[in-house]
Amino acid sequence: MTQTIEVKKDWQSIAKEVVGGRKVTKEEALAVVQAGDEELLAILQAAYVIRHAYFGNKVKLNMIINAKSGLCPEDCGYCSQSIVSEAPIDEYAWLTKEKILEGAEEAVRRKAGTYCIVASGRRPTDREIDHVVSAVEEIRETTDLKICCCLGFLNETAAAKLAAAGVQRYNHNLNTNEGNYENIASTHTYEDRVDTVEQVKAAGISPCSGVIFGMGETDQEAVEIAFSLRELDADSIPCNFLNPIDDTPMEGRRELNPRKCLKLLAMMRFVNPTKEIRISGGREVNLRSMQVMGLYAANSIFVGDYITTSGLEAREDWGMIEDLGFEIEEKAV
Template identity: 65%
Template sequence: MTKTAQPNLYTAYDWNVLADKALRGELLTEAEALSVLEADDDELLAIMQAAFRVRKHFYGRKVKLNLIINAKSGLCPEDCGYCSQSIVSTAPVSKYPLLEKTTLVDGARKALELKVGTYCIVASGRGPTNKELEQVIEAVREIKETMPMKICACLGILSEDQANRLKEAGVDRYNHNLNTSEGHFASITKSHTYEDRVNTVDKAKNAGMSPCSGCIVGMGETNRDIVDIAYSLRELDADSIPVNFLNPIPGTPLQGLKELNPRKCLKVLALFRFICPSKEIRASGGRELNLRSLQPLALYAANSVFVGDYLTTEGQEATLDHRMIEDLGFEIELCAL
């Protein structure tokens, strides 16, 4: 007796059905979410077109630019397996204490010249000391007084008082990535917990700062883990979601791990657009390495990118990002405070 072939669940969807659900604010089922990640590559352009319907509804053709300054490098006691600055890393990275106020302010001026709307002050470590916090606050105050610039701080785990002080100084957004699903978290770091990260995002939100939290894909997680972190970030109500793609830096515990290809990365970005339709989705760290020649397609799902370098890895020339945006017929969204 001949066995009847069964349809492939993960290519059976009309991707516009998922876009319609997203536009109505309805949550994709787990099966629907997995269908995006496990779809045949022949479905890729149809998936991206459906994701673009959602992206265009909320953001049109505008692209938000962000720039990172590595305000404090190395010297971190945490054991995050992906990070070249962690205590378990042997990667040769620059190590220096928190930059002086003048350097942080000068970095904001450079960001403004590059048409950046959000300037991200990022420091390694478990969390800021009072002295470090005050240095950041002084820089933020000067930047806000002299430039039309949104500021995001990423300083690690915060207390309620620290969060309130940052907000009072003028910090618009606070970033603290969940990084991966709760179930996969202990495989990546054990020196702090998933709940520690959720609590910090909540403290930033309660202080009145816009919550920014995202993930890193390609760290040995399953597709269900990716779906779980997307669901978690929706529930957390993060306004900005940086989607990072692992750069397996030599000297880190995840060195040599190469699970991603450009098509998978694009499907991940589309998934986040479907699950968090109205949020800023940012194609972030590792996009140049992992998306390669397909980088422009990322902006059919994402509406935000980093320009310039990351923390310890090089990014793409900002002029190339400007050209990519122009070639797509998209438009840089300038800061409107």
């Protein structure tokens, strides 16, 4: 049962203290998530104070290419590529190097600063790492894109190879709170995920790690994952909202509404004030008409499609950012 904790809710004062260097408590973070809808605008205004202090009105765009689809032995209940999924998705082995390079060109056209090369599977083989390295080296020679990879669990050798090739960021989400993890997957553990993030950091690659909200976690567990990501010192934090795909174990699960999503984004900004907070998968189906308001807390979004689900057209995202009076940060930093 979710516990409600009474905290003095002077959101503006808390935001100014955060900008001044104070870390919010778990009780304050929980109060953000559990606040009444009548407080939503005040919470977003306060989150914007923090966001603006570190990122101004800039919005970072990221684009994904699904370089290897399906055929995954893991049993993650949210994923359409999982071995336990019966969702009708495209399944294919690795895209050619040329296709990956074409994706980089498309990322530039979509005004993305970061290009994310994603592949299904538990752990990349040496041959797969070499395939990615070859593509990354050429992309780095011909574009200013920041390269992010998401290839599964990594060991020290693979992480070092990616770093040497010029991969600047590696994504490996924690996905949910440690205590909730056994309800999400059984073929690997929460600790396995933490280990890969630590391998990435040790190799000198910027860690990207985030969450999927709406998978049965309590409000307290949502706060716990935000604090775990703070402790892990993830530079980029994707905030996904469960898109319950038909024929996956989590089909039909709808625990979120747009207002709750906005409070979760604001909470993540309060807890991780200096980090890139990205509105990620599921924003279109969970935030719906309120997507634009998420950018008062977050400073980054994906542009285009996700791994197996569709996103908006790039021009729609550009227009949303322009209507808000914000601007796209086209050069990765």
